[in-house]
Amino acid sequence: MLHKKRKLLKNQEGLTLIELLAVIVILGIIAAIAIPAIGNVIKNSRFNAIKSDAIQVISAAKLYVSENGVKSQLSYNDLKSYIDDQDSKLNTSHKANPQFSVSVSTNNSDGKTVYKFTGYGADGDVKIRFNNADLKTINAAKRSNIKPGDDGVYTIGK
Incomplete structure (x- = not known):
């Protein structure tokens, strides 16, 4: 019995250097493909987070108008009680006094x-x-679908 175990242990072989090198090369190729894709996903999620905050401001403007009536221009001060801005991505450089507005008008063709x-x-x-x-x-x-400008800023709207 002991003789069989020794013979079994002698027949076992480890990985050769070439096999180990091949595995490392394959992992490197996979990483080279995956890392840029992950970076793209992160940028897209940041882009969508900013868009979401802008949509929240428009929703806040709709609430404001339904409660207070139509006003042609709404500022942050008008909307701040309607906005959950704890993690807002809007005007991060002006947290104390964000500079954004919502213009409100009536479409003449359908009255909306x-x-x-x-x-x-x-x-x-x-x-x-x-x-x-x-x-x-x-x-x-x-x-x-949008190319950033020379300053690296994407522009949405006219």
């Missing part, structure tokens, strides 16, 4: 109220400038 957001948002290295962007434009915006 139109809300257009103007402001700036940043999350990490992703920055978005909103220029009179309505809800439809903000929802349709995708980072892959």
Whole structure:
């Protein structure tokens, strides 16, 4: 019995250096493919977080108008009680006094109220400038379809 175990142990072989090197090369190739893809996912999620905050501001403007009546221009001070801005990505450089607004107008053709957001948002290295962007434009915006400007800022709206 002991003789068989010794013979079994002698026949076992470890990995050769070439096999180990092949595994390391394969892992390196996988990492080279996966890391940029993960970086893209992170940037897209930051882009969508900023868009979400802009949509929240438009929703707050709708609540304000339903409670207080139509006002042509709504500022942060008008909307601050309607906005949950604890983790807001809008105007991160102006936390004490965010500089954004929502213009409110009535569409003459169908009588609907139109809300257009103007402001700036940043999350990490992703920055978005909103220029009179309505809800439809903000929802349709995708980072892959918009090229950032020379200053690295994406622009949504006209």
